[in-house]
Amino acid sequence: MLYKTAQxxxxxxxxxxNYLNSLGLKNEPYTLSDGTTFFEIEAPTDSIVGEIEKLEGVKEVKDTGFYSGS
Structure with missing residues (x-):
């Protein structure tokens, strides 16, 4: 499993x-005090990560190394 954080x-x-949920991916959103929102994502493959990177509104996707969500 790949663990990513998307801004x-x-x-x-x-x-x-909604897109992440439609793919059945575990995801946990969090927002910083400056209003910046990130999603921790558990993705099964690099190709799924590539699709996430192409989504309108996604600024960048980085490696996380762990998933802190439930």
């Missing part, structure tokens, strides 16, 4: 989370 543009959080 998402403000206003695009729901669209990104």
């Amino acid at each position: 998402v543009e403000m206003g695009k959080e729901a669209e990104v989370q």
